[in-house]
Amino acid sequence: MNKQKRALVCGAGGFIGGHLVRRLKSEGYFVRGVDIKDHEFFPVTADEFIRADLRNPVIFDEITRDMQFDELYQLAADMGGAGYVFSGEHDAEVMHNSGTINLNAAEAARKNKVKKLFYSSSACIYPASIQTDPDNPGLRETDAYPAGPDSDYGWEKLFSERLYFAYMRNYGLEVHIARFHNIFGPYGTWEGGREKAPAAMCRKVAETPDGGEIEIWGDGLQTRTFLYIDECLEGVRRLMNSDFSGPVNIGSDELISINDLAGMAMKIAGKTQSIRHIPGPLGVRGRSSENSFIQEKLGWRPTARLLDGMTPTYRWIAEQVAARNGK
Ligand code: NAD
Ligand code: GDD
The missing domain is CATH 3.40.50.720 (NAD(P)-binding Rossmann-like Domain)
Structure with missing residues (x-):
């Protein structure tokens, strides 16, 4: 054995x-x-x-x-x-x-x-x-x-x-x-100042009623990939x-702007909200993962779609928001 x-x-x-x-x-x-x-x-x-x-x-x-x-x-x-x-x-x-x-x-x-x-x-x-x-x-x-x-x-x-x-x-x-x-994913930090953009977008969309407005740091045109x-x-x-x-x-190579990430969270939630752009810490303007090296060395690379991960993440964060608000 x-x-x-x-x-x-x-x-x-x-x-x-x-x-x-x-x-x-x-x-x-x-x-x-x-x-x-x-x-x-x-x-x-x-x-x-x-x-x-x-x-x-x-x-x-x-x-x-x-x-x-x-x-x-x-x-x-x-x-x-x-x-x-x-x-x-x-x-x-x-x-x-x-x-x-x-x-x-x-x-x-x-x-x-x-x-x-x-x-x-x-x-x-x-x-x-x-x-x-x-x-x-x-x-x-x-x-x-x-x-x-x-x-x-x-x-x-x-x-x-x-x-x-x-x-x-x-x-x-x-x-x-x-x-x-x-x-990103469920069971990660979603409030308090250390949360990253996927959790922050899910939280803001979940906290805000349909037809309301959410805030995004910068012009929202900055891009990232999320795994x-x-x-x-x-x-x-x-x-x-x-x-x-x-x-x-x-990392993923599915590039998305933060505006579109927020839009994805809204779509999952079934809400239509407007976005207000406010000053905030921005980091780099655009970032993606180039995955030929991992493919070459491990014969594998990440392939899952962002939407497939954002859906359970949004649902989990929406539950946390509801629990926090005593609903
Ligand atoms: P996390 O903050 O959820 O986990 C880090 C853990 O380290 C926390 O639970 C924290 O309490 C613990 N820790 C901090 N100081 C400690 C100490 N002095 N003694 C014992 N424990 C201590 O972060 P995560 O997202 O799970 O990230 C895990 C690792 O991956 C980190 O090294 C992070 O820098 C790295 N990383 C994460 C990401 C990401 O997107 N999540 C991206 C790049 C790198
Ligand atoms: N967190 C957060 N919250 N980011 C927002 C928000 C918001 O409400 N609104 C807009 N953004 C923008 C940020 O300004 C940034 O331009 C982009 O969304 C991504 O922000 P984060 O997800 O917080 O961080 P990051 O991608 O810049 O860096 C993170 O990932 C690295 C690895 O790729 C950090 O967690 C780093 O510590 C990590 O190493």
Whole structure:
């Protein structure tokens, strides 16, 4: 009989981490989840859930020392959507908190002989200078250098990519790195300031009556691609099961403007609303994922349609809005 594989999920109380724990459990893993907070929307389904601050190197050492992990998924980060990472108000916290967690993760994984480590980097590492056109042709992995991310969140991710690869070269740590492009789905942050555009659009449409008006930051012509959580996890698992280290994009190539994203949420809701454009943190003008490299290396690329992911996401957020409003 095969030995049960052991996985450590750091950031298990978060959106992607919470879903990843479920996925690993469904594949038969023993899972230890760690987070500084509980999951907001469901009990974490890990075999063990430890509430701990991963900025503490002693704690990181302890949680990786008592058993040998086959896989460590490093998702813990100080993170949010444009309203959080591009406001400029959290730059020092983001760099300090996420940087410290990653320094601790690399060292604990080396010291305690974790067999392989996954790191969640971001599309935010790509240079701002090649994301000025809303009709973005797709960011290729090789576009990362010469570097010039538009946020300190992106610089920290780039630093940590380099950190893990240095541990791979110098200490033989097996590392796999993905650059996520705006992942969305149910059971993610939908209010409070850290929510990203898909959740924000769903919430605004759900909160506003038919015939009302919703607000969008900027002119709404800025574009993004959004990847549904299930395909994100499929990409992560395929990357971890491969001998390919990356970094590789895990993102959709279905480009949409934020105005049209709001329109999609309205269509799902069966509402007609007008849009008021207001000043707000914008980030880059246009961003898409170029997916030839993932196709070449993993023989797979995300293909699901945005509408298919937005439909369950809208329904879940509409339920949260109704519950919050006591309906
Ligand atoms: P999330 O905020 O829902 O999850 C991150 C988790 O890390 C949170 O539960 C948080 O409590 C935890 N955490 C933060 N500081 C901690 C600490 N000191 N100790 C222990 N836990 C701590 O975010 P997510 O959307 O699930 O993202 C997961 C990872 O993927 C992050 O590294 C993020 O930067 C990366 N990423 C996400 C996206 C996206 O669109 N969701 C895009 C690019 C990259
Ligand atoms: N969040 C949000 N809320 N965004 C809005 C809103 C709103 O009410 N109205 C318009 N937008 C616009 C933003 O101004 C931005 O131009 C665009 O929608 C996308 O915003 P987000 O989804 O919040 O973030 P992002 O795509 O710029 O960056 C996110 O994705 C990266 C990975 O692709 C962030 O979460 C990054 O941290 C992440 O790495």
